[in-house]
Amino acid sequence: MEQPLAGIRVVDLTRILSGPFCSMILGDLGADVVKIETPGTGDHVRGQGAIIDGMSWYFASFNRNKRSMTLDLKRAEGKAVLRRLLAEADVLVENFRPGVLAAMGLDRAGLDAINPRLVVGSVNGYGSTGPYSERPAFDFITQAMSGFMAVNGTLESGPIRAAPPLTDLIAGLYTALGIVAALRVRDRDGAGQAVEASMMNGMISMLAYLSAAQLATGRTPPPNGNDHPIASPYGLFQASDGPVAVAASTAPILRRFLETTGLSAMLEDARFDTNAKRVERRAGVDAMIDDAMRHDTQDAWIARLNAAGVPCGRVQTLAEVFDDPQVKDQEMVLDVDHPGHGTVRMTGFPIKLSDTPCAVRHPAPDLGADTDTLLAEAGYSSAEIAELRDEGVI
Amino acid sequence: MEQPLAGIRVVDLTRILSGPFCSMILGDLGADVVKIETPGTGDHVRGQGAIIDGMSWYFASFNRNKRSMTLDLKRAEGKAVLRRLLAEADVLVENFRPGVLAAMGLDRAGLDAINPRLVVGSVNGYGSTGPYSERPAFDFITQAMSGFMAVNGTLESGPIRAAPPLTDLIAGLYTALGIVAALRVRDRDGAGQAVEASMMNGMISMLAYLSAAQLATGRTPPPNGNDHPIASPYGLFQASDGPVAVAASTAPILRRFLETTGLSAMLEDARFDTNAKRVERRAGVDAMIDDAMRHDTQDAWIARLNAAGVPCGRVQTLAEVFDDPQVKDQEMVLDVDHPGHGTVRMTGFPIKLSDTPCAVRHPAPDLGADTDTLLAEAGYSSAEIAELRDEGVI
Numbered sequence: 093m094e095q096p097l098a099g100i101r102v103v104d105l106t107r108i109l110s111g112p113f114c115s116m117i118l119g120d121l122g123a124d125v126v127k128i129e130t131p132g133t134g135d136h137v138r139g140q141g142a143i144i145d146g147m148s149w150y151f152a153s154f155n156r157n158k159r160s161m162t163l164d165l166k167r168a169e170g171k172a173v174l175r176r177l178l179a180e181a182d183v184l185v186e187n188f189r190p191g192v193l194a195a196m197g198l199d200r201a202g203l204d205a206i207n208p209r210l211v212v213g214s215v216n217g218y219g220s221t222g223p224y225s226e227r228p229a230f231d232f233i234t235q236a237m238s239g240f241m242a243v244n245g246t247l248e249s250g251p252i253r254a255a256p257p258l259t260d261l262i263a264g265l266y267t268a269l270g271i272v273a274a275l276r277v278r279d280r281d282g283a284g285q286a287v288e289a290s291m292m293n294g295m296i297s298m299l300a301y302l303s304a305a306q307l308a309t310g311r312t313p314p315p316n317g318n319d320h321p322i323a324s325p326y327g328l329f330q331a332s333d334g335p336v337a338v339a340a341s342t343a344p345i346l347r348r349f350l351e352t353t354g355l356s357a358m359l360e361d362a363r364f365d366t367n368a369k370r371v372e373r374r375a376g377v378d379a380m381i382d383d384a385m386r387h388d389t390q391d392a393w394i395a396r397l398n399a400a401g402v403p404c405g406r407v408q409t410l411a412e413v414f415d416d417p418q419v420k421d422q423e424m425v426l427d428v429d430h431p432g433h434g435t436v437r438m439t440g441f442p443i444k445l446s447d448t449p450c451a452v453r454h455p456a457p458d459l460g461a462d463t464d465t466l467l468a469e470a471g472y473s474s475a476e477i478a479e480l481r482d483e484g485v486i
Numbered sequence: 487m488e489q490p491l492a493g494i495r496v497v498d499l500t501r502i503l504s505g506p507f508c509s510m511i512l513g514d515l516g517a518d519v520v521k522i523e524t525p526g527t528g529d530h531v532r533g534q535g536a537i538i539d540g541m542s543w544y545f546a547s548f549n550r551n552k553r554s555m556t557l558d559l560k561r562a563e564g565k566a567v568l569r570r571l572l573a574e575a576d577v578l579v580e581n582f583r584p585g586v587l588a589a590m591g592l593d594r595a596g597l598d599a600i601n602p603r604l605v606v607g608s609v610n611g612y613g614s615t616g617p618y619s620e621r622p623a624f625d626f627i628t629q630a631m632s633g634f635m636a637v638n639g640t641l642e643s644g645p646i647r648a649a650p651p652l653t654d655l656i657a658g659l660y661t662a663l664g665i666v667a668a669l670r671v672r673d674r675d676g677a678g679q680a681v682e683a684s685m686m687n688g689m690i691s692m693l694a695y696l697s698a699a700q701l702a703t704g705r706t707p708p709p710n711g712n713d714h715p716i717a718s719p720y721g722l723f724q725a726s727d728g729p730v731a732v733a734a735s736t737a738p739i740l741r742r743f744l745e746t747t748g749l750s751a752m753l754e755d756a757r758f759d760t761n762a763k764r765v766e767r768r769a770g771v772d773a774m775i776d777d778a779m780r781h782d783t784q785d786a787w788i789a790r791l792n793a794a795g796v797p798c799g800r801v802q803t804l805a806e807v808f809d810d811p812q813v814k815d816q817e818m819v820l821d822v823d824h825p826g827h828g829t830v831r832m833t834g835f836p837i838k839l840s841d842t843p844c845a846v847r848h849p850a851p852d853l854g855a856d857t858d859t860l861l862a863e864a865g866y867s868s869a870e871i872a873e874l875r876d877e878g879v880i
Contacts, residue, residue, distance in 0.1 A: 093675045096667035109694065121667050141695055142702035150698035200840070219838070222815030230733035230797035232712075232720070237799040239807040241731075243649040244638070251722075251801045253712045254648055255637040261692045262656070263836075269663040270837040273490035273515050276670060277842050281487045285841035296807065296818050297836040298655045300503065301535055304544035306804040307819070307831040308536035318626075318647045326626070328645075337635075339624035403624035405631040407645045410700040413633040413690065421616030424690050425701070437701040442657075442687040443664040444613070446594070447679035448671050 095122025095448045100275065102183040103174070104128060104158065105165075107135045109231075109257055110215040110291065111187030112154045113264035118183070118271065119157030120441055120450040126177065126466060127155065127457070131162040131486060134459040147433035152456040156428065156438070159454075159462035162486045169485045171196060176470050178206050182278075183271055185213045189228065190220035200286060209278055213271040214288040215263050229291055231257035238295035239312075243302055246317035259291035266294050324370035325349070328407065330382045331390040338381075339403045348400045353384040430455040460486070489516025489842045494669065496577040497568070498522060498552065499559075501529045503625075503651055504609040504685065505581030506548045507658035512577070512665065513551025514835055514844040520571065520860055521549065521851070525556040525880060528853040541827035546850040550822065550832070553848075553856035556880045563879045565590060570864050572600050576672075577665055579607040583622065584614035594680060603672055607665040608682040609657050623685055625651035632689035633706075637696055640711035653685035660688050718764035719743070722801065724776045725784045732775075733797045742794045747778040824849040854880070 100123040104115040112127075112135070119125040129135055141150030164170040178184060184203070186193055193199070193214075203210055214220065217229020235241050235253050245252035266289035274287045296303070306312045313321040320326040320341065328335040340349040350356045358364045358380065363373060370377045385393055390406055397404040408416065414425050414437075424440040441450035463486050467477050480486045494517040498509040506521075506529070513519040523529055535544030558564040572578060578597070580587055587593070587608075597604055608614065611623020629635050629647050639646035660683035668681045690697070700706045707715040714720040714735065722729040734743040744750045752758045752774065757767060764771050779787055784800055791798040802810065808819050808831075818834040835844035857880050861871050874880045 093671055093677065093679075096670045117663070141698050144702055148698075149702040150695050153698050154694075218812050219816045222812045224792075224812040227792045227799075228739075228795050228797040230735065232714075232733045233731050233797045233799040236731040236801045237807070237810075239802055239804040240648075240650065241801050242803045245646060246643060249640060249643045249646075249711070251712075252639060252643075252646070254634075255707065255710060256634065256693050256696060258652070258692060261694060262659075265656075265659055265663070266836045269511070269659070269666060270839060272663060272666045272670065273837070274839060274842075276490045276666065276673070277487055277839075279670075279673065283487065283841070285487075285839060287840070288838045289836050290816070292812070293816055293818055293834075293836040296813065297833055298652060299650050299804065299833065300548075300655065301544050301651070302649060302804060303808075303833050304535050304542075304547050307808060307833075308538055308543040310805065312804040313649065316649060317643070318645075320626075337627050337630040339626045341624065345622075398618075398621045401622050403622045403627045405621075405627040407630045407635050408633055409636045410633040410693065410696060410706040411704065413631070414697075414700060416631070418612050418616045418618040418686070419690065422613045422684070422687055424687055439691055439693065439697050439701075440687075442660050442683050442691040443667070444682045445664060445668060445671075445679060446681070447677070448668075 093448050095451070096445070097121045097123035097272070100124065100183060101181045102126065102185060103177050103181045105184070105186040105188070106215070107187065108137060109154065110260035110264045111185055112137070113261050114213065114215055114267045115158065115185050116154050116156060117265065117268040118185070121272070122448070123183070125158040126462070127158040127160045128163050128165070128174070129160055129459055131164055131460070131484060134160070134162070138459065145433040147430055147436060147456070149436050149438070152428070152430060152436040153438035155456035156452050157454060158457060159466065160457035160460055161463045161466045162460035164485050165196065167485050169480065169483065173467070173480070173485070175206055178203070178210060180470065181207065181210060182275065183211045183213060185267070185271070187215040190214070190216055190225045208283060210284040211271055211274040211278060212284065212286045213267050214286065215267045216288060216290050218292050219290045220288055231259045231291065234259040234291040234295060238292050239299060240295050243299070243312065243315050245315040247314055249315070251315070259295045262294035262298060263289045263291040319374065322371065323367060324374045325377050325381055327378065329378065329385050331385050331388060331393050333389050335407060336385065336390050336393050337405055337407060338397065345402055349397065349402045352396055352400045352402065353381060355380060355384055426452060428452050428455050487842050489845070490839070491515045491517035491666070494518065494577060495575045496520065496579060497571050497575045499578070499580040499582070500609065501581065502531060503548065504654035504658045505579055506531070507655050508607065508609055508661045509552065509579050510548050510550060511659065511662040512579070515666070516842070517577070519552040520856070521552040521554045522557050522559070522568070523554055523853055525558055525854070525878060528554070528556070532853065539827040541824055541830060541850070543830050543832070546822070546824060546830040547832035549850035550846050551848060552851060553860065554851035554854055555857045555860045556854035558879050559590065561879050563874065563877065567861070567874070567879070569600055572597070572604060574864065575601065575604060576669065577605045577607060579661070579665070581609040584610055584619045602677060604678040605665055605668040605672060606678065606680045607661050608680065609661045610682060610684050612686050613684045614682055625653045625685065628653040628685035628689060632686050633693060634689050637706065637709050639709040641708055643709070645709065653689045656688035656692065657683045657685040713768065716765065717761060718768045719771050719775055721772065723772065723779050725779050725782060725787050727783050729801060730779065730784050730787050731799055731801060732791065739796055743791065743796045746790055746794045746796065747775060749774060749778055820846060822846050822849050
């Protein structure tokens with residue numbers, strides 16, 4: 093059996109991160125992704141992060157399984173080439189600000205005229221309608237506006253941005269799902285449609301119990317760092333060589349945790365025999381656990397607690413993560429050969445399909461590496477390609 | 487045209503959050519989701535969070551578009567009913583610990599014998615193979631082990647868990663995408679397959695520039711709170727009535743930001759005329775901007791800076807988020823009528839499909855509300871249903 097998106101051609105106008113993450117997922121699932129880049133410069137991420145042997149590892153990590161074609165979309169000749177590519181494509185993905193595609197003549201009606209079967213996926217900041225639709229977006233800003241920052245941190249720290257650009261990635265992932273769903277409609281009913289996800293909406297959808305509490309009661313739990321708002325014991329506890337994260341969040345798990353740490357008496361102690369009392373006296377509870385756990389190492393506690401069915405683990409640095417035996421088992425670090433640029437290490441595939449797995453079919457392309465091939469596939473003659481190059485269109 | 491997953495029957499064995507989020511997404515896209523719950527108790531989330539008119543709003547928010555059937559899967563009779571349901575289903579979703587499904591006789595071979603077209607989606611903590619596969623997982627622990635916590639926070643705060651259970655939700659979302667992709671393979675090639683995503687792998691896939699930096703250089707940027715590690719100015723700046731988040735992360739945006747705040751001279755000042763110098767003298771840069779911005783309000787600056795194309799916004803509380811005109815335009819809060827339980831407010835659909843949109847076809851079900859209907863659909867007679875009820879199987 094072939095990969096899920098084998099035979100699907102994606103024309104990819106995205107840059108930076110949210111859109112390229114979306115189109116990479118489509119490529120990982122088997123699509124033929126054609127990344128359109130500005131002649132001369134290309135995606136800015138090509139110049140960002142650590143560059144080794146002429147390749148940005150950040151760019152390589154989010155642009156595998158794509159081919160690159162240069163095309164100046166500001167030129168009429170460039171737009172004409174794009175139209176010809178779209179006529180034969182299955183999917184268009186873009187992360188321009190809403191309105192930019194329409195200004196290129198590629199609004200819904202324009203695209204329908206070119207290819208009524210085309211699925212058009214858009215990743216944007218705030219959605220394509222509404223008072224903020226045309227605002228420029230950036231992960232930091234949508235983390236702030238979505239409510240995420242207000243609950244990330246502690247009372248002392250105040251609102252904190254998460255370092256990973258979560259809103260970009262979540263929006264890209266939702267858009268990828270929307271595109272695959274829209275392809276199912278098209279396969280069944282014959283017509284393409286537009287699908288979009290925004291950075292702000294995506295993050296809002298991930299607030300879970302916090303949004304439910306806010307909507308039900310008008311109150312949000314305050315930023316609470318590593319203490320669970322309504323469970324104790326829960327948090328980081330001190331083994332002899334460092335902290336262990338423990339989530340003893342149900343009654344049976346709590347009992348097993350206290351048995352394993354020799355603290356079962358806590359459940360008979362009138363000061364600590366309910367969760368409410370333990371939350372109120374959290375500092376005392378935590379001190380007793382720290383006292384019990386400081387007599388052995390992180391590794392020993394983690395082995396013992398896991399054997400007892402208590403969720404626990406180490407706060408791993410990224411160096412530890414990429415050296416972790418589970419991460420290796422799961423192939424979450426890939427060594428990908430990039431001809432001319434050495435071997436690039438990058439994170440692997442979070443979706444595991446038993447029979448048609450994700451795969452690196454080809455590494456991130458050099459800028460414009462596939463321009464000639466793609467134009468020839470689209471029916472351009474060698475003379476026409478040479479002319480486009482002479483005119484700086486490609 | 488019908489919704490993308492119209493006609494798809496999902497048998498849903500999931501509980502708590504990661505799995506129910508996955509199956510809710512499938513339901514939002516049109517699938518008929520049959521939630522199997524333990525007689526008497528059901529999903530524990532039914533008793534969690536704020537409960538109004540007998541309905542947990544947290545449960546309601548993650549179980550819309552599902553039907554509920556009680557079934558005791560520990561009893562042979564319960565397993566027999568499940569097999570009959572699976573024979574006619576398209577998808578099975580579960581978030582047990584790896585191995586639990588196999589122990590019920592539902593390993594890959596067992597499922598193939600029942601229904602070779604079945605797509606089996608699993609959400610788990612660490613993946614179904616490897617040294618940690620059988621460990622109990624919990625969002626806090628996978629945030630810690632994935633490397634996310636190590637980069638979330640500040641140097642002062644140390645590693646901080648994000649309050650939203652991100653690893654649950656990201657794993658559920660990846661699994662939903664994997665399932666829809668596997669359905670595409672099945673529609674084309676006729677065979678189902680197993681698909682899974684884990685909380686740890688999902689979070690690792692979202693470390694973006696941090697993982698690229700670690701893998702390329704062996705060094706991870708330290709937790710840096712709201713300061714961008716390599717850009718200045720960037721962060722929260724003080725207007726007269728509170729902070730404004732500003733991301734002036736490219737040269738043209740920086741120029742527009744400084745023009746709008748009357749600080750263009752900074753670019754001519756030998757102390758501040760490169761990004762490297764500004765990063766080094768961040769405190770001085772930030773003080774100059776705070777001085778300029780404290781003369782006007784958040785709203786005034788946000789309007790002015792957005793008009794100039796500078797990404798900026800307020801750090802919104804959840805109360806502000808759900809009252810935000812953009813959030814309303816995007817219908818990211820839904821009022822859903824739950825007969826007998828009043829109207830429940832919940833977050834909306836992050837995936838916007840133009841022609842076959844996500845919709846609330848029915849609210850979260852009462853425990854076992856659809857048991858009889860579903861058994862009758864599966865061919866059980868009234869007498870057989872009564873017997874199953876008498877024996878406590880349903």
